Amino acid sequence: MVYINKFLASLLPIGVLTLSSCAMQPPTSLMDIQAGEVFVLQTAITIEPNKSRSFMQFGQLTGGSFDHSEPHCRIEIRNLSELPQTIHPERFVITQVNIDEEMIALRNQPIQLAMNDSIAPTTMTDGASAKMLALGGYERPETMDLVHLYLHSKQQPNVYRLTCSGSLSNGSLADAPRSYRPQRQQIQKIIGEIGHIEN
Secondary structure (H helix, E strand, O other): OHHHHHHHHHHHHHHHHHHHHHHOOOOOOOOOOOOOOEEEEOOOEEEOOOOOEEEEEOOEEEEOOOOOOOOEEEEEEOOOOOOOEEEOOEEEEEEEEEEEEEEOOOOOOOEEEOOOOOOOOEEEOOOOOOEEOHHHOEEOOOEEEEEEEEEEOOOOOOEEEEEEEOOOEOOOHHHOOOOOOOOHHHHHHHHHHHEEEEO
16 A cells, blocks of 8 residues: 555655646647647748847747837747857657747837826836836736747757747737737738648
């Protein structure tokens, strides 16, 4: 009996790890790309020195920048280098899919603070995007809804993931549908002929 209890106790961490890793995979109702599918990179992508990513938008490689008001994708590597790094065309297995939300700090974006009528509004330029409104109200910070597709390749183990995101938005209906987390069809429009996802 003691042997069986020890055996069951040794399986518990494995069961918890399996459950937590499964819980991180979004259901098909939230994301129509799932682990086990393949990202086919058709175009070589060069990562600039001392950078970890390269951006894609409107079917084009944009290097180290992108338009925050439109959906975009970025391919990321694990390790930096002082030299340019090239990701070569290949079939990458998608090992994991996670959905997330990311806040972006934009430089030189003023922030208006107004706690009540007796206090004059104060302007801050620390790059944060949250805004306090009159009467102590709070406006939702500008964020991007995104999906991480974790990639695996024996030939190019430094390739980390493909991340695709909707436009920066504070939740305003005027930002829809650009601000929605991209699904398979939208991702294909973002990356164009650079690559595609096969199920």
